Amino acid sequence: MEKRKALVVGIDGVPCTLVREFVERGYMPNFQAMLGDGYRLYQMDASLPDISSVSWTTFLTGVNPAEHSIYGFIHLDRRDYSLRFPNSGNVLAPTFFQVLGLDPGGKESSLARRYLPRLKEARTSIVINVPHTYPAYPMNGVLISGFVALDLARAVYPPVLVSTLKRMGYVIDVDPSKGHRDKEGFLEDLFHALDRRQEAFDLFFKGGWDLFVACITETDRLHHFFFDAALHEAHSYHGAFIDFYKRLDDLVGHLYDMFRSQYGEGGLFMVLSDHGFATLKREVNVNRILEEGGFLKLKEEGERYERIASGTRAFAMDPCRIYLHYKDRYPLGEVEEGEADGLLEKLTDLFQNLKDEEGSPVIRAIYRRGEIYQGPFMNDAPDLLCLPVDGYDLKGRVGAETVFTDSVFAGMHNQYDAMLLLPEEKGFSGKPQIGDLAALLLDHFCEEDL
Amino acid sequence: MDYLDQLESKSIYIIREAYYRFRDIAMLWSVGKDSTTLLWLCRKAFFGDIPFPVIHIDTGYKFPEMYEFRDRLAKEWGLNLIVGRNEEKLKDGMGPFKGSKLECCTELKTNALKQVIAGYGLKAILLGIRRDEHGIRAKERYFSPRDTQFKWNYEDQPAEIWDQYKSKVEEEEHFRIHPLLHFTELDVWEYVKRENIPIVELYFSKEGKRFRSIGCVPCCSPVKSDARSVDEIIEELRVSKTPERAGRAQDKEDTYTMQKLRALGYM
Amino acid sequence: MREDSLKFVIVGHVDHGKSTLIGRLLYDTNSLPEEKFEEIKATSKVLGREVEFAFLMDALKEERERGITIDTAQIFFRTPQRTYVIIDAPGHKEFIKNMITGASQAEAAILIVDVDEGVREQTRRHGYLLSMLGLNQVCVVINKMDLVDYSRERFEEVKGDIIAYLDGLGIAPSFVIPISALKGDNVASLSPNLEWYSGPTVLKALATFDGAKIEERPFRFPVQDVYLMGDRKVLVGRVESGEVKKGQKVVVAGRGEKTSVASIEKFPVENPEKAQYGESIGLCLERQEGIGRGEVIASEPLPRTTGTVRGSVFWMENLPYKKGDKVVFRCVTQEVKGEIHEILRKYDPASMEKKEEGAQEILPAEVAEVIIRLDRPVLVDPFSFISEMGRFVIEMNGIPVAGGIVSRE
Secondary structure, eight states: OOOOEEEEEEETOOOHHHHHHHHHHOOOHHHHHHHHHTTEEEEOOOOOOOOHHHHHHHHHHHHHHHHOOSSSSSSEEETTTTEEEOOGGGGSSOOOHHHTOOTTTTOHHHHHHGGGGGGOOOOEOOOETTTTTTSSOSSSEEEOOOSSSOOGGEEEESSGGHHHHHHHHHSSOOOOHHHHHHHHHHHHHHHHHHHHOOOOOOOHHHOOOSEEEEEOOOHHHHHHHGGGGGGGGGGGHHHHHHHHHHHHHHHHHHHHHHHHHHGGGGSEEEOOOEEEEEEEEEEHHHHHHHHHHTTTTTOOSSSGGGOTTTTTTTETTTTEEEEETTTTTTTTBOOOOHHHHHHHHHHHHHHHHOBBBBBBBBBBEEEEEEHOOOOTTTTGGEEEEEOOOOEEEEEEOOOSSSEEEOOOOOOEESSEEEEEEEEEOOOOSSSSGGGGGHHHHHHHGGGGGO | OOOOHHHHHHHHHHHHHHHHSSEEEEEEEEEESSHHHHHHHHHHHHHTOOOOEEEEOOOOOOOOOHHHHHHHHHTTOOOOOOEEEOOOHHHHOOTTTSOOHHHHHHIIIIIIIHHHHHHHHEEEEEEETTTTTSSGGGOOSSSSEOOTTTTOOOOOOOOTTTTOOOOOOOTEEEEOOTTTTOHHHHHHHHHHHTTTTOOOOGGSTTTTEEOOOBBGGGGGOOEEOOOOSSHHHHHHHHOOOOTHHHHHHHHHHHHHHHHHHHOOOOO | OOOOOEEEEEEESTTHHHHHHHHHHHTTTTOOOOHHHOOOOOOOOHHHHHHHHHHHHHHHHHHHHTHHHHHOOOEEESSSSSSEEEEOOOOHHHHHHHHHHHHHGSSSSEEEEETTTSOOHHHHHHHHHHHHTOOEEEEEEEOOGGGGGOOHHHHHHHHHHHHHHHHHTTTSSSEEEEBTTTTTTTTTTTOGGTTTOSSHHHHHHHTTTTOOOOHHHHOOOEEEEEEEEETEEEEEEEEOSSSSTTTTTTTTTTTTEEEEEEEEBBBBBBOOOOEEOOOOOEEEEESTTTTOOOOOOOOOOEEEEEEEEEEEEEEEEOOETTTEEEEEEEEETEEEEEEEEEEEEEETTTTTTTEEEEEEEEEEEEEEEEEEEEEEEEEOOOOOOOOOGGEEEEEEEEEEEEEEOOOOO
């Protein structure tokens, strides 16, 4: 029997509604063709919070943050309020490609326990540019880390491939700071990076893999700086934005065609994004809200969270993870376990009633940790998580002078509008969640063993 | 000739070329493992008696072990030791806790060296840098001209082929000469071992930590290591893949991560 | 370097299979470092063979670029009989430069031609360079035979073309071998797919080429400087060829004065008996009055003393040479003023134009065969005999502008 294959294309930050719109307008003929060829487009929920590192890790591990332990790009060191930057080494659940390789890297999870016994032989995976996989680690196949990969030498497994990628001029990531100073140049870089990405996909496509994960992150970068141009025809970058999506459509179509011609109908092809995007109107400084509400006290000395002073009851980390300042967890903490409920109610009230200067509500949903997280690493989970109404980008900045500030960015993430393209027969009845997909993929590889 | 012999012979050849071209030459000795290796190679090149001064730039913040080692070796090997200190700035209280670290480095190291070069009218300095130290070093040449501001025009460098080195000094220039350029960190340790070159004990593990590179006390952090001898260091380097300045590299990576996140509004 | 060795270069049109052939040679002779081999094996399991050798080449190159070896751009492999050194010729731009700097040390060449594509422009260019550098041990391999179903007809066709072209350059290849570097046909072992071919494999062909016998070369010691040790004067320098023993008879080559070695100095070794090729040492001769930098202490056969040097030069710097410009000729520790007296023929690798006669200038990146006239005689050996004494650098205004090698004459 023909061995099963799967090709997963990740397109970071591409909203479902935008894909629908662009397909309708004829900008994305390849997507259109797939939709007419037995594929279905779903709107999907991203992880909570809808940050790339959390969402992709949730996708790769198929478990929620309390099981993989990644809650954001930054993590607070409770001993001294300094910042830590979690990387692939901090992901405490195995990814589905580690499970498929029958080598979970010493990690375990509910998903791995479920599937490891059902998989009979190790499968080879090629995983390119998925965020939060840096530094690259040994696995059965090839792993090229995505954002925030810094040094190519540590971003590639097996390391023998580093020099080939270097020679090819492989781009780990565009320089996002250029988006602030040189928009034209930044756009050029985005197109260039897409070309390099395709070269790497093509190179490794030839090999004898079982699962291929090809991730494109340039979309997210484009959106941060140009999302307001997406549907705004008079916008000076509207044309460029459309061109970029055409190029993206080309690339996805190219991967689809290669996959189909090589593996026929037997393979599973899917496209997903890790979160949606919306046009940004205002930035909302959550810590300023807490300060004004008397929950957060800051001192002058120190940087960022080192400024937290005694008297602080709660603080926020990007995007809107609210942590209670517990007595036994933080050097200056003073919240007792027994006070927590009352405090959380007060905070919920505060955020529920938050309005912008024109009286529009800002917060769409508020969750307590117990509602959304479950697993061994609850300790790092925020006590409260807020999701904003589109347009209000919640920020964990410390020391902002006002609650609402203008942003230098054009777009912001949202949680409800991620996209998923799947063959109809793999269909979901309800709204898919990004964490469901790992099981779907693993099932694909188990079927033949049954 | 084995591999280390080849490295050694090339270094000696370069040291002798440098001395032939510039009798107004000196060697910069940081007391670290690389420049102590260079010092040993100079002794070999001149059959034990180094005919030029050896400069140690003293920031006043070096480890006590380093001063002790420096004075002991200078005596044993009969070195003509010049200690360079930016006295004026030291009197003003310049230090790593005042102003930025960069400023401190500029004043107490770079400017102190400039003062020595000017004071002694030196035309060339031998330094123990290695090509594998970090990225920019890959472009270094064995003979590298610098202007009086110490600027290095690395895009416009003549090729160095077949041991023929640029040697003509422009009015405003002095030469930096790097006889150790082709050594790697591991080569240095293997050579230290073979030649039995004395090394400051800071490099060896104490209570689970050792220094992989040494300099001023406030700016050096030790790495975790149990290597208590040259042999154990060699063994450690063979298996470890972390870069030499690992202690600081991590900070650098964090800084860089932070920059990238901020550029996308994540912090 | 005790054992027999051969340095050779693999040239040919881009994508005709240079990297794959190098990878194949390393692979089939078990010459990969264990670690690398394991890694390549693991990687190739994932990626299939096609790309495997290219990855290997990249990885090896990367290691060299870190500047670990003294001579860059070299790859080694071994057979039970001898060591081979492949001098790598990477991208076309660097190629010519490498060819004349590092790669001109080659004692033999493999010219590779894709049987499907046949002779292409770089095939011709590289062939031309081989002739200019005087390489006469040439093996042509017709690669990718698997793509044409091992067709003898197609092989003969391409073979005819390449032989005709090389003949015009005065090169008669010693072998023309049909191979598939990818599949391994006729590289290390004769292929059942090519039963109609009766010649040797690539490895066998290489084995017939003569290598330099470094250990048999005469002694050369260019004096670098003279140091005073106590009341003794010591000549310092590096043994550029051969070896030297205490008491050995030597000649101060430029003067023809015969003397013998009184002592060898190697700090901290006491009274060493001998020094070998490559060592930086000190030397005291029985009679050494007035000897200084630039002289060469040697043994028979002596280097040539000459006021005119014929050789090939490669212009590196953005500073063209116009006939009549003064240059400094530097070879080992010798430095003599002079000028390029005649530009015999020249070659512009970019435009592929041959500008053979009457050239008045040499432009950046050009290769030229020249006669250099010097203000006073120098000591040189043909490059093919003692490369260390047969390569030189041309300096203008204190900047090395060109590298060159001394012709056989």
